[in-house]
Amino acid sequence: MLDMELIRKxxxxxATALAKRxxxxxxxxxxxxxxxxxxxRRALITEIDAERQRRKAxxxxxAEAKRAGREPEAVAPEAGxxxxxxxxxxxxxVQGRLRTAMSELPNLPADDILPGGKEANRVVKTFGEPPVIEKVRDHVELSRALGLVDYERGVKLGGSGFWIYTGVGARLEWALLNYFIDQHIRAGYEFLLPPHLLLDSAGFAAGQFPKFYDDVYHLDAASAPRGQFLLPTSETAILGAYQDEIxxxxxxxxxxxxxxxCYRRESAGSHSDERGTVRGHQFNKVEIFQFTLPEQADAALEEMLAHAExxxxxLGLHYQRTLLSAGDASASMKKTLDIEVWMPxxxxxxxxxxxxxxxxxQARRAAIRYREPGGKQTRFVHTLNGSALATSRLFPAILEQYQQAxxxxxIPEVLRDRMGTDRLTPR
Incomplete structure (x- = not known):
């Protein structure tokens, strides 16, 4: 949520910053x-304060008349x-309407963010080179040949957009998650396993509600009278855990x-380049998050980027880093950089x-603040988040970039001890 004082001043x-979006x-x-x-709102507050002062007078x-033994004079109500x-x-x-209107405004993009949509995104870094593969097979074909993913039974269980990791495929998925967890602990992040069902207040705090309310799975009102939904990312849970705290x-x-x-209602597998596990209604992700002082935010962003990369x-994967334009980034974010892997x-x-x-x-929406030592006033913290990482696209990228004739x-070298082998072979 934006600062009302900034809008006044x-x-x-x-308006110029919002026009980028x-x-x-x-x-x-x-x-x-x-x-x-x-x-x-301010006029009503003034009128209410004046009325309270009149009542006190x-x-x-x-009371003074009673103490003096006089009959108190009847106060005639003023006209109007x-x-x-x-x-x-x-x-x-009025305050409810104002809060709703403020909550619908997106964040102000950072000064170095360009206006526009995907066409204005900028590649700012590239790592490695695309592998040279004579005859490329896609990850769906490779998964089936290697017995890693059962797409048909996934659909039987959950419908379109679901799958089952099987056998060595399940082990590869778990090896990736454990690799990430170990690296985050070494980097000084505290490990959390939060609930998957969150109250609606957490969705509002993260900036996902009200605009993207329909993009997640909600429990019905009878089951969850306070409003509950399946989390679309653990960013929502980590932020929500610190609501209303100093x-x-x-x-x-x-x-x-x-x-x-992560549970999402977005369309799954609707494009030819989003087959298999590339996009679905449920996928695994490890999320890193930082709460910082305002002056720490720049350094935190660079540290989180370097860590995710x-x-x-x-894993030895070829990728690029892209600075997103204002129109392609999440409405809650001032600045977003994507790490994108190559899919041969x-x-x-x-x-x-x-x-x-x-x-x-986000901190304004969630009322997460800090107080300087010895000070009385509180200020809002800054928040940063990053996927580190989503496995449903890394899994296919590993299969495609590491495929052999x-x-x-x-198997990427960092996963071989966990997998007990250096390669996957057709069944």
Whole structure:
């Protein structure tokens, strides 16, 4: 959520930044409504304060008259004067509308972020070279030949967009997850295993609700009267775990990571380059997260990027780093960089990690603050998150980049001890 004070003081700067993401006319309309509601809210607060002061004055006059043995004078109501309860009810309604309007605004993109959509994304780093493969087979064909994934039984169990890792394929998936977990612990991140069912308040705090409310799986109202949903990423859980807290500055940056399956309603496997496990309704991901002081955020972003990339480099995979444009990044983020692995069968790169800086946008929604030592005022922390990493695309990238002419697939060196072999061979 944006800072209302910033909108009051420098609406033009806010409008210019939001125009990188939204139509300028839409931005002006939204800001007009927000400022109108803000003025109405402040006018009501002034009127309520005045009414409370009048009531206090009347009460003092009544008490003084009683003490003096006089009959208190009856106070005649002023013409047009509204009841305090009516004013407070109206204020609640206006504040609710203002909160909704503010919650629908996206974050302000960082200064170095370009406007536009995917066409404005910029590749800023490349690691390695695409492997030379004489006859490329895609990961679906390789998975079937090697007995790693059962797509048909996955559909039988869950419907379209689900699969089952089987045998050595399940071991490869688990080896990847354990490799990530070990590296995060070495890097100083605390390991969390959060609930998969979260309250709606966590979705709002992360900035996923209300805009992307329909993109996740919700429990029905009878089962979850407070509102619950299956988490789409453990970013939502890590952030939500610290809602309404004041963090100790001596412990910042606070670094945590979590493993969870991720559950999403988005269309699965609808494009030829998204077959197999590339896109589905349930996939495994390890997520890293940091809560920082504002002045620590730049260094944290670089550290998280380097850490996520070291995992892909450790696997020996060719990838690129892309700086996303304002229109292609998550609405909650000021800045996002994607790590994208090469998929030989399609000749395209697929994102396996997004490392993002939210500034204080999520912290405002979640009321996560810090207080300087000896100070009284609290300020909002900055939050950063990164996939480290999503396995459902790394799995196919390993199969495709490491495939051999004899039909086997080499195992990345960092996984060989966990797998007990250096290659996968056809059954």
């Amino acid at each position: 420098d609406r033009e700067a806010v 939204l139509d300028p006319a839409e931005v002006d309309q939204a800001l007009d409504e927000i400022q109108r509601l803000d003025q109405e 009347d009460a003092r006059a009544y 004067r509204r009841q305090l309860s009516d004013l407070e009810s109206e204020l609640d309604e 963090l100790d500055t001596t412990k910042l940056p606070l670094k945590a990571f979590a493993y969870t399956p 070291s995992l892909v480099e450790g 069968s399609t000749g395209k790169y697929k994102e396996v990690s997004s490392v993002s800086w939210a500034g204080d946008y 004899d039909g086997s697939v080499l």
